[in-house]
Amino acid sequence: MEVQPVQTETILLTGGLGFIGSHTCVELYKYITEKNLTQNVHYKIAILDNLSNCMPSVENKIRTILKESYPEVDEKEFFSFHNIDVLDLDALNKMFQSFADKRENVNFIIHFAGKKAVGESVKNPILYFENNVCGTLNLMKMVEKFQIKNFIFSSTATVYGETDNCDEDNLLNPLQSYAQTKTCCEFLMKAMCAAHPSVRMVCLRYFNPAGAHSSGLIGDSPSVYPNNLFPFLEQVVIGKRQIYLKSFFQSYKYVINYKIEKSYTFLVMTITPTMELVQETLFMLQIQLVPIFLPQIICLSLMIPRTLKPSTSVPVLVSVSQILLLLTLRLLADKSHTNSLKEEMVMLVNLLLKQKRLQKFQIGRLQRLQKIFAETPITLSKKILTEFYEIKYHIYIILVSKFALKNITFIQSFIHLKITIYPSKCIELMCNLHCNQNKFFIFLIMIVYIYLNTFIDQFQINNQLIINIKYQVNNKFLKQLKSSDDKLNYKTQLIFQFMIIEQYFSSKNYFQFQFQQ
Numbered sequence: 001m002e003v004q005p006v007q008t009e010t011i012l013l014t015g016g017l018g019f020i021g022s023h024t025c026v027e028l029y030k031y032i033t034e035k036n037l038t039q040n041v042h043y044k045i046a047i048l049d050n051l052s053n054c055m056p057s058v059e060n061k062i063r064t065i066l067k068e069s070y071p072e073v074d075e076k077e078f079f080s081f082h083n084i085d086v087l088d089l090d091a092l093n094k095m096f097q098s099f100a101d102k103r104e105n106v107n108f109i110i111h112f113a114g115k116k117a118v119g120e121s122v123k124n125p126i127l128y129f130e131n132n133v134c135g136t137l138n139l140m141k142m143v144e145k146f147q148i149k150n151f152i153f154s155s156t157a158t159v160y161g162e163t164d165n166c167d168e169d170n171l172l173n174p175l176q177s178y179a180q181t182k183t184c185c186e187f188l189m190k191a192m193c194a195a196h197p198s199v200r201m202v203c204l205r206y207f208n209p210a211g212a213h214s215s216g217l218i219g220d221s222p223s224v225y226p227n228n229l230f231p232f233l234e235q236v237v238i239g240k241r242q243i244y245l246k247s248f249f250q251s252y253k254y255v256i257n258y259k260i261e262k263s264y265t266f267l268v269m270t271i272t273p274t275m276e277l278v279q280e281t282l283f284m285l286q287i288q289l290v291p292i293f294l295p296q297i298i299c300l301s302l303m304i305p306r307t308l309k310p311s312t313s314v315p316v317l318v319s320v321s322q323i324l325l326l327l328t329l330r331l332l333a334d335k336s337h338t339n340s341l342k343e344e345m346v347m348l349v350n351l352l353l354k355q356k357r358l359q360k361f362q363i364g365r366l367q368r369l370q371k372i373f374a375e376t377p378i379t380l381s382k383k384i385l386t387e388f389y390e391i392k393y394h395i396y397i398i399l400v401s402k403f404a405l406k407n408i409t410f411i412q413s414f415i416h417l418k419i420t421i422y423p424s425k426c427i428e429l430m431c432n433l434h435c436n437q438n439k440f441f442i443f444l445i446m447i448v449y450i451y452l453n454t455f456i457d458q459f460q461i462n463n464q465l466i467i468n469i470k471y472q473v474n475n476k477f478l479k480q481l482k483s484s485d486d487k488l489n490y491k492t493q494l495i496f497q498f499m500i501i502e503q504y505f506s507s508k509n510y511f512q513f514q515f516q517q
């Protein structure tokens with residue numbers, strides 16, 4: 001029997017050292033490695049990046065993950081990095097030609113290289129149009145010249161404009177330069193599809209992606225000022241930046257210095273549903289985001305180090321209620337710290353009671369807490385939690401940790417809503433967030449899932465992971481959430497991009513580029 005020669009094809013990820021690109025690379029590598037074992041066509045991955053918004057070290061971090069995933073495969077053979085700018089047409093030509101010469105033709109491009117800061121795009125449209133549109137135009141020249149058949153484009157949900165209804169059939173309404181550059185690129189792709197019917201193109205219009213790889217090696221770590229809330233908060237946690245969080249219910253602040261260590265026990269989020277508070281928070285965080293990208297609800301998260309040792313390295317200004325809640329959680333998690341934590345809480349409460357600017361209800365609460373401290377640890381924790389849950393319009397999400405899984409009945413005593421999560425690569429990786437509650441909810445689940453995976457090692461989940469979320473919100477919101485329960489998984493505009501990419505690779509016409517106006 002005649003043996004078929006193995007053919008090699010290269011998948012090119014532009015901007016592949018960036019946030020989404022690096023995760024795509026890792027997932028794709030797993031995918032191609034499986035394929036390479038069974039097929040006559042072998043795939044290689046090449047990353048092209050000009051390093052303008054990423055750390056050069058990401059390359060090695062990706063390699064580490066690849067090696068760990070498949071120790072038996074030599075990653076150097078299947079993964080290469082090229083420090084090239086998409087604006088440099090000569091360099092692009094040379095690179096594509098060199099792949100062709102080696103008979104490793106590029107047949108897939110996933111295009112992430114682009115600038116993405118909305119605020120900056122408004123101030124500097126020329127930079128954005130040049131970078132995003134000309135970069136894509138150059139790649140289209142390569143598509144034409146080297147007869148590349150598959151092109152996936154990292155677009156954005158901002159092409160829809162200020163609307164909650166982001167159906168693909170909607171009219172596009174890009175409001176700022178960033179979105180306009182992406183829309184331009186989409187039109188260019190549409191024109192290319194019309195001119196070259198055999199070329200398949202896909203646009204991914206995602207919202208705010210967030211998350212990190214479970215190895216903790218790669219995540220959203222921009223080299224410039226973070227544009228998203230989560231990398232911002234993460235930089236606070238690692239001590240790169242200071243953060244000033246303020247409780248919306250307690251007007252004073254308490255400065256606390258905690259040494260932030262690598263391993264975290266809990267992530268607690270305080271969510272507040274009004275836009276004013278969002279604005280206030282952003283102001284506090286000194287983040288400037290264009291409002292349409294914001295969810296109606298914003299999460300403030302604070303990660304808690306495994307050991308709560310006072311230190312001068314990272315001053316974090318948080319609200320008293322958060323600290324108390326966190327200490328309570330610590331208390332629940334680790335009985336050995338019970339006494340010292342209890343002392344810490346007592347100290348905190350006493351200290352707070354001495355504050356001059358306390359309001360009546362705050363004094364009442366602190367006094368109730370004082371009484372609670374006299375009780376046994378478990379009753380104490382329950383009571384404190386209950387105390388916090390009574391805060392109207394606040395939602396506390398307790399992440400289910402190893403501890404919590406063991407104590408699921410305890411957690412269940414706080415349940416109002418039970419959510420089942422089907423872990424999948426796609427969810428772990430990232431999903432997208434937009435302003436409506438369904439999506440927001442999925443976003444939360446995703447964050448919960450990502451952090452569980454990232455920070456709680458030995459965390460075993462088989463098919464289902466139940467996250468219990470206790471919340472106290474107004475009835476309307478609650479009803480809406482409940483009634484939308486069934487739709488949570490699929491009836492959203494979220495794009496789980498890896499699902500898409502996988503399907504894209506495996507089905508011939510399914511993702512034929514579609515564009516409607």
Ligand SMILES: O=c1ccn([C@@H]2O[C@H](COP(=O)(O)OP(=O)(O)O[C@H]3O[C@H](CO)[C@@H](O)[C@H](O)[C@H]3O)[C@@H](O)[C@H]2O)c(=O)[nH]1
Nearest residue numbers: 015017018019020049050051052053054112113114116154
């Ligand atoms: O001309 C450029 C501009 C950027 N980059 C690189 O491209 C990557 C972009 O990644 P990052 O800034 O982390 O952005 P992501 O969060 O991955 O954003 C992706 O998703 C956005 C939509 O949400 C798109 O706008 C972006 O183009 C796309 O990269 C970075 O490594 C940059 O160094 C280039 O190589 N060439």
